[in-house]
Amino acid sequence: MSEGTKAVHEMLVRVRQVRWEAAGVVSVEFSSPDGRQLPSWRPGAHVELALPTGIVRQYSLCGSPQDRSSYRIGVLRERAGRGGSEYVHTFLRPGQPVRLRGPLDNFGFRREKGYLLIAGGIGITPVLAMAKQAAAWGLPWQLLYGGRTADSMAFLDELRAHGDNVRLYPKDRAGRIPLDEWLEKPRSGTAIYACGPEPLLTAVEERAAHWAPGSVRLERFRPRPKPTRPDTEVEVVCARSNRTVVVPAGRSILGALEAEGLPVTGSCREGVCGTCRTRVIDGEPDHRDDILTAEDRAAGDHMYICVSRARGERLVLDA
Structure with a gap:
C-alpha cells in the first residue's frame, strides 16, 4: 500500500462537466455514477486518471x-507531451466513464499561522485548493x-x-513574480507552498x-536533473509478504519487486508522483526522489522505491 497505512482508492467515475478555463x-x-460521496482529500492532493488508451496521468485536485x-482537475494541453492532455482535451466528454486512483497527497498541506502561496502556469491547480482552505480557516x-x-x-x-x-503576474504585462521582494524577509509562522515549472521552484x-x-x-511536475549515482546490489526484505528479493545494480527496487509479484504500485517511475511511497522498517534509504523534504529524508521512515535505493546492503520494507 503506497500511502503506508492509508487506503488508496480505485474508483469508476463519470465525467460531469468539461469547461474552458483559459487558453x-x-x-x-x-462524480460517482451512483451519486455517492467521493473519498475525502486535502488541498494539494492529486488523483491518477487512467485513460482508455492505457495512459495514466496525475492531476491535482x-x-x-x-x-x-465531485472532483475537479485542471489540464493544460501539451501538444508536444506524451498524449494524456491531448486525449483529455479532444475526447473527454460529459457522461464518459473513466477510472481514478487516489487521492494521493505529497504536499502535506497543514494548518499554519499564515501562508504564502506561489503558482506558475498550471501549477495553480493544487494551490487554488490551498487558497480556498486558508480562506475557510480564516487564516x-x-x-x-x-x-x-x-x-x-x-x-x-x-x-x-x-x-x-491574490496578486497576478502575467509575464507579458507585469513581468515575473518579484520573488526577491516577497521572500527577502522571513515571516515567522508562515509556510510557503509552491507549484509550477522548474525555474520558478x-x-x-x-x-x-x-x-x-x-x-x-x-x-514538481518532472524530476530535477541530478548527477548519476552508481548503483550497487541491495537485498530487500519485504516484511509483510515474508519475501526477500535481491535487486541488482541498474534495476529499480520497484521493478524488481513487481517482477516477483509483490504488492507494490508505481506510476510515474521518476520520483515525482508519490504512488510508490513505501514505509521503511529497517535500513537507510538513499533518497533520489523530488518529493520528500529535508526533514522527511532525515527521518528515513518512508521512501519512493521507483528511484531511491539503499545506502547499505539491506533494506526492510513494509511490502
Missing part, C-alpha cells in the same frame, strides 16, 4: 475539499500567480473574488533559503 486549459469534473460530490494568506499571458492563466474569476489576497528554494527550516514545500 489551452480545461477543467474536468468527475482544484475543487473544494468540503464538496465531496492570513497571500497568493502570487504568474503566467505567460493573462489569457493563459486559469481560474482567474474564482481568484479575483479574493481581492488583494528553483528560484523559490534559492530566495527562501534563509527562511526557517521546513518553511518551504514544493511540488
